[in-house]
Ligand SMILES: NC(=O)C1=CN([C@@H]2O[C@H](COP(=O)(O)OP(=O)(O)OC[C@H]3O[C@@H](n4cnc5c(N)ncnc54)[C@H](OP(=O)(O)O)[C@@H]3O)[C@@H](O)[C@H]2O)[C@@H](O)CC1
Ligand SMILES: Nc1ncnc2c1ncn2[C@@H]1O[C@H](COP(=O)(O)OP(=O)(O)O)[C@@H](O)[C@H]1O
């Protein structure tokens with residue numbers, strides 16, 4: 001799991017490293033940061049030697065990092081053209097210190113400094129240099145960026161983007177690409193053509209990942225991201241933050257996907273009750289059930305309204321289907337027969353293709369109000385429960401809600417724009433009020449734990465998954481994973497579900513292409529993804545297959 005920090009948390013980390021008991025000199029931290037960029041980009045650009053490089057240094061500490069980078073790449077054989085946007089006296093002490101060193105080593109061969117005043121000639125020369133150089137280092141703005149880009153940064157960014165798009169210029173961003181908000185991923189100039197952000201090929205970020213590097217549109221600007229600890233004391237790197245957020249990694253999921261016990265039976269692997277569907281959306285119910293089957297469920301029961309049952313029975317022999325009641329959709333009276341049998345289920349999933357009839361709302365509430373097993377709520381179950389915060393928050397059972405943006409907007413009462421402005425804050429506030437584990441689906445999907453309020457960001461998945469039915473598969477997957485033999489905690493099950501779902505989507509994109517793979521194919525790819533992860537885990541000797549050859 002990788003910590004995802006805000007700019008304020010980074011400032012605090014920085015401050016503690018320098019001024020607390022650790023006493024690291026500010027210039028040393030900046031030295032480490034600049035050196036890290038020179039080192040890490042070296043491989044990416046196939047060596048600095050013989051390259052012409054433009055290093056653009058802003059007037060904050062991001063610019064100070066740029067001075068250090070220029071010194072290191074010059075020593076590695078590059079010719080560094082350093083553009084300085086601030087006045088010498090404006091810089092922090094540590095930046096001034098590194099600038100003095102650079103001034104002392106300035107020559108025509110390896111290091112040339114320009115104090116950029118924005119004259120016509122300077123713009124012309126900058127354009128020519130950018131056109132003829134191979135690499136540009138963006139040390140203009142990092143975590144201190146706010147608002148929209150101002151001049152001259154805005155035009156320099158425009159120039160770099162234009163030349164990089166036309167030719168063979170590699171753009172390396174320092175900490176955060178200029179014009180990306182490191183907390184939200186929002187970018188400068190999103191509502192206009194000008195003042196747009198810088199598009200980097202690679203970003204080297206310091207101390208911890210920034211949220212803006214994993215949230216769109218910032219993620220698009222960052223390119224390949226590498227994290228460097230820059231010599232921060234280890235306790236600071238791992239210390240929990242006040243409102244923690246993490247990027248999920250495969251190793252986190254591996255903990256949930258423990259191998260099956262060799263003597264286990266179908267009862268060990270969870271009995272999944274999928275209670276959903278209505279007459280014109282039988283497919284959604286089947287897809288949710290298939291997601292559960294492909295995630296390793298022991299038994300999957302599908303309960304649909306009576307008139308939907310003929311479209312489901314026999315479609316997939318491993319799913320046990322029964323029609324409930326008489327109608328095309330569930331009504332409150334149908335709850336009795338489902339409640340009779342659900343005491344034996346490990347988990348219930350409701351919502352995909354359920355329809356939004358008022359009578360169905362009473363049905364959903366009746367199921368939720370009785371019983372103890374965890375419940376996964378998606379799609380129409382969520383639409384029906386919008387406005388039912390008091391009812392849901394007072395339930396005495398574990399609930400996972402898996403809305404996409406529009407469903408989350410209906411539930412939370414926030415507009416889509418308000419959610420997108422700060423999805424972390426919106427998601428955390430919702431979980432606090434509704435007391436549920438939240439899977440806010442999208443690119444990327446966020447999972448928020450009901451127990452801790454921690455946010456987990458999923459790195460897997462791709463735009464090929466933007467297709468009807470993809471979320472139905474996820475519902476069944478999360479239900480099945482929560483009922484695994486190891487009975488993972490509900491938030492871990494949700495995280496594993498979204499990670500595997502995205503990884504299966506990525507496998508489909510590799511095998512089939514970005515267009516046209518189906519939700520059922522994503523579900524079918526899940527066992528292969530689990531197998532690969534299991535193979536990469538050490539399998540205890542006694543669980544190795546007993547095949548002698
Ligand atoms: N562990 C760490 O974290 C370490 C961090 N380090 C480095 O420090 C960086 C943070 O430095 P920082 O705080 O000085 O901020 P930075 O990004 O340079 O920008 C501030 C300047 O930008 C300006 N400015 C702002 N918005 C603007 C706009 N829209 N358009 C134009 N200008 C704008 C703003 O001007 P103002 O708006 O205040 O007038 C101010 O002058 C961090 O990203 C990392 O690289 C390492 O050296 C060591 C370890
Ligand atoms: N661009 C994308 N990148 C990554 N994942 C995506 C992308 N678009 C969609 N997905 C994933 O596909 C699923 C779509 O779910 P949803 O919108 O509920 O579909 P449906 O309601 O049709 O079943 C979510 O898990 C979402 O995270």
Ligand SMILES: [K+]
Pocket residue numbers: 062138139140141142173174175176177178
């Ligand atoms: K930058």
